[in-house]
Amino acid sequence: MALWRGSAYAGFLALAVGCVFLLEPELPGSALRSLWSSLCLGPAPAPPGPVSPEGRLAAAWDALIVRPVRRWRRVAVGVNACVDVVLSGVKLLQALGLSPGNGEDHSVLHSRNDLEETFIHFMGKGAAAERFFSDKETFHDIAQVASEFPGAQHYVGGNAALIGQKFAANSDLKVLLCGPVGPKLHELLDDNVFVPPESLQEVDEFHLILEYQAGEEWGQLKAPHANRFIFSHDLSNGAMNMLEVFVSSLEEFQPDLVVLSGLHMMEGQSKELQRKRLLEVVTSISDIPTGIPVHLELASMTNRELMSSIVHQQVFPAVTSLGLNEQELLFLTQSASGPHSSLSSWNGVPDVGMVSDILFWILKEHGRSKSRASDLTRIHFHTLVYHILATVDGHWANQLAAVAAGARVAGTQACATETIDTSRVSLRAPQEFMTSHSAAGSRIVLNPNKPVVEWHREGISFHFTPVLVCKDPIRTVGLGDAISAEGLFYSEVHPHY
Numbered sequence: 001m002a003l004w005r006g007s008a009y010a011g012f013l014a015l016a017v018g019c020v021f022l023l024e025p026e027l028p029g030s031a032l033r034s035l036w037s038s039l040c041l042g043p044a045p046a047p048p049g050p051v052s053p054e055g056r057l058a059a060a061w062d063a064l065i066v067r068p069v070r071r072w073r074r075v076a077v078g079v080n081a082c083v084d085v086v087l088s089g090v091k092l093l094q095a096l097g098l099s100p101g102n103g104e105d106h107s108v109l110h111s112r113n114d115l116e117e118t119f120i121h122f123m124g125k126g127a128a129a130e131r132f133f134s135d136k137e138t139f140h141d142i143a144q145v146a147s148e149f150p151g152a153q154h155y156v157g158g159n160a161a162l163i164g165q166k167f168a169a170n171s172d173l174k175v176l177l178c179g180p181v182g183p184k185l186h187e188l189l190d191d192n193v194f195v196p197p198e199s200l201q202e203v204d205e206f207h208l209i210l211e212y213q214a215g216e217e218w219g220q221l222k223a224p225h226a227n228r229f230i231f232s233h234d235l236s237n238g239a240m241n242m243l244e245v246f247v248s249s250l251e252e253f254q255p256d257l258v259v260l261s262g263l264h265m266m267e268g269q270s271k272e273l274q275r276k277r278l279l280e281v282v283t284s285i286s287d288i289p290t291g292i293p294v295h296l297e298l299a300s301m302t303n304r305e306l307m308s309s310i311v312h313q314q315v316f317p318a319v320t321s322l323g324l325n326e327q328e329l330l331f332l333t334q335s336a337s338g339p340h341s342s343l344s345s346w347n348g349v350p351d352v353g354m355v356s357d358i359l360f361w362i363l364k365e366h367g368r369s370k371s372r373a374s375d376l377t378r379i380h381f382h383t384l385v386y387h388i389l390a391t392v393d394g395h396w397a398n399q400l401a402a403v404a405a406g407a408r409v410a411g412t413q414a415c416a417t418e419t420i421d422t423s424r425v426s427l428r429a430p431q432e433f434m435t436s437h438s439a440a441g442s443r444i445v446l447n448p449n450k451p452v453v454e455w456h457r458e459g460i461s462f463h464f465t466p467v468l469v470c471k472d473p474i475r476t477v478g479l480g481d482a483i484s485a486e487g488l489f490y491s492e493v494h495p496h497y
Contacts, residue, residue, distance in 0.1 A: 053427050054468055057448040058411075058420040061404045061465075064452060068398040068492030074174045076255035077164040078246035080237040080262030081179025082205040083188070084157030084477060085146050089119055089210025089229055090218045092146055100219030107302065108268070109133040109231055112142070119229050123212050126225030130300050132232065132268040139233035143206045155477065156188045157207050158237065159261035159297050162478040166485035168192035173489075176253045178246035179262075180205050180236035194253075198245045207232040209477055228477065237265040240277055247284040257488065258288055260319070261297035261481075263310055274306055278313050285318040293320035293493050294375070297484055298328045307335040316366040317374035320493075323484035326350040326383040333358045338365075339438055350383050352433040353441055356462060359390040360436075363460050367392050380406065380487045382467075382480060385428040389463040389487065393456075397492040400452050403463040406487035413482050414470035422468075429466030 093116055103121035106114040109131050122129045133139040146152055156165050164177040168190035175193045182204030186195065207230055214226045236242070240262055250258065263281070266274050285294055296319040301307050310316070311332065324332070326346055333341045339357040359379050367376040369392075377392040380403075387410075389403040408420065415424050427448065435441035435455045444453050446466065453464045 052422055053448040054420075054422040054425055057427060057451045057466065057468060058408075058422060060449055060451050061408050061420075064404045065401045065408065065490065066398070068401070068490060070492050070495070072173060072257045072489070074176070074253060074255045075164075075167050075257045075259065076176040076178070076246070076250055076253055077160045077167070077259040078178035078262070079160055079240055079242040079260065080265055081156075081158040081161035081177065081181055081185060081242075082207045082232070082234060082237060083182070083184050084155040084207050084209050085143070085152055086155060086209045086211060086228075086475075086477065087146055087149050087152040089123065089212050090216065092142075092149060092208075092210060093119060093218075095145055095149060096142065100221055103221075105129075106131070110135060112138065115142070115231065119210060120218075120221055122227070122229050123216075123218070123223050124221055126214070126223050126227050128227045128229070128300070130230040132234075132238070134233070136233050139231075143208060146208050147206065154184065154188065155475075156185065157478070158205075159299055159481050160259065161185065161189070162481035163259050163261065163297065163485045164193050165190055166482045167489065170489065176249060176255065178242045178249055180242060196245065196249045198249075199242055201236070205232065205234045205236055207234065234265065237262055238268045239273070240266065240281070243277075243281065243284055247287055250288060256292060258292055258294045259297065259485075259488070260285070260294060261299065263296070263306075263315070264299040264301045267301060267303045267306060271305065275309065275313075278309055278315060282314045282318050285315075295319065295321040295323060295484070295488055297481065298322065298324040298332075299480075300327060301331060304331070304335040307332060311336045311366065316362070316376055317372070320375045321378040321380070321488070322362070322376070323380045323382075323480070323487075325381070325480055326355070329355065329358055329381060333361070338362070349385055349428075349430060351437070352386070352388075352430060352444075352464065353435060353437040355381060355383075355388060356390075356436050356441070356457075357438045359388060359462070360457055360460055363390060363392055364458070367460075368395070369459075378491070380484055382406065382410070382483045384467065385469060386430075386464060386466050387483070387487075391461050391463075393459050393461055395494055397494060398490055399461070399463050400454070402487045402490040403465050404452055405490040406483045407465045407467045409482050409486040410479060411468040411470055413479060414473040414476060416474040420468055424472070425468035425470055427466055428469050435462070 098116040103124050104117040105121045106118045109115050160179050164175050167173050168175045177193050177195050178199050180201050181195050181199050182201055184204045210229045212223045216223045338361045340354045368374045377395040379390045381388045387403050387407045389399045391399055411420050411425050432445045434443055451465050455462050
């Protein structure tokens with residue numbers, strides 16, 4: 001009988017402590033464990049649910065990310081596409097018989113020697129870069145060696161193709177891709193991506209992506225960070241040859257969202273051709289029926305005049321939405337004399353208040369307002385540790401879910417996992433920050449349980465969320481394109497647009 005009473009007593013206490021867990025989840029775990037131990041009931045159970053900041057943040061995202069009421073059905077994407085050949089930069093240069101010498105940056109590569117010097121220059125800094133290789137024959141010789149190199153991997157490349165590929169993962173979406181599509185790229189594309197016959201060509205455009213790891217050595221050189229160096233001899237994408245095909249395909253395809261990218265590929269063209277092509281881009285966009293939003297995905301650029309032209313020659317007012325990262329945002333404000341344009345580079349993590357000021361300036365100066373006939377109402381900014389969606393009020397819905405979805409895909413795609421694996425990611429976003437430096441901003445303290453922070457400034461709404469950064473990324477090429485595609489997938493444009 002005494003034994004039975006002891007068991008019942010222990011069971012009753014266990015039930016009581018369990019109730020405390022449920023009714024007072026905020027009670028410190030140490031207090032509960034102390035209570036449990038004093039009752040000699042064995043090891044204390046772990047409190048229910050995820051306990052790490054990463055786990056709490058991922059769980060909060062999952063609750064926030066809901067599909068919009070009005071969803072896209074048909075998405076048209078153009079106009080840059082290629083095959084990315086990814087391999088070790090040091091091993092390729094060794095296979096080409098090159099030896100490590102002095103680093104020197106060449107804005108255009110004319111020879112194998114230029115390639116070796118420029119690769120060394122950027123590997124020594126641990127910085128990413130992209131260059132045009134002017135000599136067609138030499139480039140094709142290098143591309144053949146790279147493509148057949150043991151361990152070389154072939155991927156869908158080019159912002160448009162990567163965005164189209166990401167959208168195509170959703171079986172209820174029909175995706176049109178216009179770009180220079182050769183046989184290898186066609187083979188790599190998802191079956192759900194439709195390529196018009198006019199976009200098919202006999203030879204692929206190859207982009208060579210030379211990777212190096214943090215601490216990797218070559219001669220006296222040692223890389224401080226893991227990164228990549230990209231080069232190509234890409235004339236089709238450089239001249240945006242598929243722009244007219246893209247626009248002419250829209251009438252038959254009838255998209256409800258258009259995504260445009262590839263303007264950065266024009267850097268290898270003459271100023272005259274750049275100016276002419278940009279005017280044709282604006283004319284082409286204006287031919288797209290009213291009411292169909294157009295998203296412009298920017299990419300790495302070094303030509304300030306071209307960037308300034310994109311901002312000022314009616315390209316920004318002609319598009320509805322922008323996608324860009326921290327390098328492109330800083331280059332944009334430097335090129336167009338915007339806020340914080342005297343900053344030569346970001347010092348570590350881009351300051352949230354400064355980023356917010358620049359996004360506000362873009363939408364105030366070039367976005368839709370009562371006095372300006374512009375279509376631009378949305379910007380999706382992404383950097384390694386956080387994202388911000390800035391929107392002009394009254395035009396977009398579901399942006400809380402959209403920014404969270406964009407950040408979530410950054411963690412899953414970089415780690416090559418279906419869902420966030422909290423053991424493989426880390427929360428590196430600033431724990432507190434100011435929302436502005438040029439206006440009376442507010443101070444935000446990050447809470448992993450409420451990971452999307454919202455603030456407003458003169459008719460513009462900002463949605464901020466941290467990123468769970470993959471500790472050992474499998475592949476980072478195309479991550480920005482996946483982020484923009486996912487953010488757009490969860491976005492909803494108001495019907496009166």
